[in-house]
Amino acid sequence: DGGITQSPKYLFRKEGQNVTLSCEQNLNHDAMYWYRQDPGQGLRLIYYSQIVNDFQKGDIAEGYSVSREKKESFPLTVTSAQKNPTAFYLCASSTWTGGDSNTGELFFGEGSRLTVL
Amino acid sequence: GEDVEQSLFLSVREGDSSVINCTYTDSSSTYLYWYKQEPGAGLQLLTYIFSNMDMKQDQRLTVLLNKKDKHLSLRIADTQTGDSAIYFCAVGYSSASKIIFGSGTRLSIRP
Numbered sequence: 001d002g003g004i005t006q007s008p009k010y011l012f013r014k015e016g017q018n019v020t021l022s023c024e025q026n027l028n029h030d031a032m033y034w035y036r037q038d039p040g041q042g043l044r045l046i047y048y049s050q051i052v053n054d055f056q057k058g059d060i061a062e063g064y065s066v067s068r069e070k071k072e073s074f075p076l077t078v079t080s081a082q083k084n085p086t087a088f089y090l091c092a093s094s095t096w097t098g099g100d101s102n103t104g105e106l107f108f109g110e111g112s113r114l115t116v117l
Numbered sequence: 118g119e120d121v122e123q124s125l126f127l128s129v130r131e132g133d134s135s136v137i138n139c140t141y142t143d144s145s146s147t148y149l150y151w152y153k154q155e156p157g158a159g160l161q162l163l164t165y166i167f168s169n170m171d172m173k174q175d176q177r178l179t180v181l182l183n184k185k186d187k188h189l190s191l192r193i194a195d196t197q198t199g200d201s202a203i204y205f206c207a208v209g210y211s212s213a214s215k216i217i218f219g220s221g222t223r224l225s226i227r228p
Contacts, residue, residue: 004159035218040125042205042220043160058215090159104148104209106216108159 002027006091006109013078013085013116021076021112023091030095032074033106036060037088046089049074078114086116119143121219123206128225135193137222139206144187148209151180151191153202154221160205163191198226 004025013019025032031050035043045058049068063082068074074093078085092106120142129135141149146168152160166173166180166189173180179192193200206219 033216040220042121042123043218045215045217048215092159104216105150105162105165106152106160106207108161110159111157 004091004093004107004109006089006112008112009110011112011114013114015116016080018077018079019114021078021089021091021114023074023076023109024072025074025093025107026072027093027107028071029093029107030071031093032068033092033094034058034064034066034074034076035090035092037090037111043090046076085114088113119208119210119217121206121208121217123204123219123222125220126223126225128227129196131196131198131226131228133196135191135196135200135224137191137193137204137206137224139189139191139219141187141189141206141208141217143208143210144184146208146210149180149182149189150205150207150209150216151178152205152207152218154205155202163204193224196224196226200224201226 007022033048034046037043044060046064047066049055052071055068065077089112091109094106123139150165151163153163154160164175164178177194181190203221203223205221207216209216
């Protein structure tokens, strides 16, 4: 079955620690995204990547880092520089890399809930 | 910059129609979407509309787009308890290759 897998589903972190959230897709999609979801604030874009070895900052990239060494994988590291990291993190992928060639539908993983103790 | 706004809550009676509204600021959008999120899960695409369309109907769902007013709405006919979820409006900008989401509207159904 094709889809997006995020792990872990729940993660607890002590202050000052870096953590890495995994996102893997077998949909052969070029574009991948990381969003952060907080209650009442919807989804905010952290980073996105349209092609392997390239990625761009979204609206709230500070305190986060990503890599895109393989098409299938787009891990997100939440660093100790992120002041308020407790949130629900969603990874998504899409065939859309701009233009009007397709609908740009995003396929989402089930999310990872990070809690800082 | 791009901004997408929705009201946070909507409560409707079972069997009635639900109308969820969305406004956006940047008119250079390409596609506009409605996503549904069940509790503790990711988002799933419900429907979308291309920016040169006014309306799209898909079974119980009707999407209306007023490009002049930058207003998008989702109507769910005959609302059922299974429709309880958070509904996100999203706007795609081909020039920037990114999709901006609204804050989500939590739809609750009362008997």
